[in-house]
Amino acid sequence: MDARALSPSVTASRDQLDSLAVSNRHARARIYLQGAHVLSYRPVGAGEVLWSSVRSAFVPGKAIRGGVPICFPWFGPHPSRPDLPAHGFARLESFALDSCVDLPDGRTVVALALSASDRTRAWWPHDFQLRCTITVGPTLDIALAVTNAGASVLSFEAALHSYFDVAAIEATSIAGLQGGSYIDKVARGERNVQAAADLRITGETDRIYTPHAGPIAIADARQSRRIHVTKRGSHSTVVWNPWSEKAARMADFGDHEWHGMVCVETANVGADAVTVAPGATYEMGVAIAVAADDAIATAVD
Numbered sequence: 001m002d003a004r005a006l007s008p009s010v011t012a013s014r015d016q017l018d019s020l021a022v023s024n025r026h027a028r029a030r031i032y033l034q035g036a037h038v039l040s041y042r043p044v045g046a047g048e049v050l051w052s053s054v055r056s057a058f059v060p061g062k063a064i065r066g067g068v069p070i071c072f073p074w075f076g077p078h079p080s081r082p083d084l085p086a087h088g089f090a091r092l093e094s095f096a097l098d099s100c101v102d103l104p105d106g107r108t109v110v111a112l113a114l115s116a117s118d119r120t121r122a123w124w125p126h127d128f129q130l131r132c133t134i135t136v137g138p139t140l141d142i143a144l145a146v147t148n149a150g151a152s153v154l155s156f157e158a159a160l161h162s163y164f165d166v167a168a169i170e171a172t173s174i175a176g177l178q179g180g181s182y183i184d185k186v187a188r189g190e191r192n193v194q195a196a197a198d199l200r201i202t203g204e205t206d207r208i209y210t211p212h213a214g215p216i217a218i219a220d221a222r223q224s225r226r227i228h229v230t231k232r233g234s235h236s237t238v239v240w241n242p243w244s245e246k247a248a249r250m251a252d253f254g255d256h257e258w259h260g261m262v263c264v265e266t267a268n269v270g271a272d273a274v275t276v277a278p279g280a281t282y283e284m285g286v287a288i289a290v291a292a293d294d295a296i297a298t299a300v301d
């Protein structure tokens with residue numbers, strides 16, 4: 001990474017995995033080049049918004065557990081090749097720094113890019129360009145643009161698999177999913193409709209709400225805050241918490257950490273897979289904002 005390419009608010013760290021630390025008047029963030037992966041986002045005056053595991057690996061070619069992994073070009077296990085990486089290969093590949101700019105209003109914009117290579121073609125025989133634009137300000141904005149660089153139609157699944165930090169899952173509720181039809185992966189893919197106004201997580205939860213495009217608000221009563229998740233170009237929303245038994249089976253997930261996290265993912269998966277004509281670009285994105293609200297404690301706890 002060329003230090004001259006960095007804006008004044010950004011410093012680079014070299015470890016087993018290269019990362020960028022952003023610190024501006026609005027927030028701090030850490031972004032790994034592997035996977036264009038935002039690991040941490042902390043607005044000024046607020047606590048950490050994104051969850052990450054103390055057991056996460058930070059080694060080349062292993063997925064980081066937490067933050068906002070990018071799932072591309074498939075979601076979950078590969079449909080026919082279980083030997084291929086779960087959630088695709090984007091989170092395992094090192095992106096290149098494309099640009100890094102401090103805006104006059106104090107926000108920082110970091111753009112990272114990945115193109116098809118011999119390695120990605122061995123997993124997925126298509127030409128593509130990914131551009132992930134991360135804006136760190138009072139809101140964290142992540143945009144993923146996928147360009148079809150090949151000569152035939154490109155079809156893919158994708159997700160911005162955001163992990164959120166909550167103080168206690170039993171004192172957390174998720175608004176914005178009422179009436180939503182979902183595929184319940186914990187119940188062998190059964191289709192259900194959420195009747196309740198708010199989703200409370202009371203056991204292993206792995207749901208794909210589809211179609212679902214609207215805004216979500218995660219009320220975290222014990223931290224008296226609400227995390228607002230506003231999606232663009234996304235027609236599915238995934239909600240995941242492994243709960244205790246599944247977490248215990250995962251090497252990179254602390255046995256008790258399920259209690260302090262929930263994933264609400266900006267996705268286009270299954271029937272919402274995206275099709276892009278040659279030369280065209282599809283963009284999906286998410287804006288993540290946190291707002292203090294002392295009234296939540298009595299409403300949710």
Ligand code: BG6
Pocket residue numbers: 063076086087161185206207238240263265
């Ligand atoms: C979620 C999926 O998005 O990611 C779950 O819906 C999956 O089924 C979870 O278990 C974690 O996946 P991974 O590959 O990061 O362990």
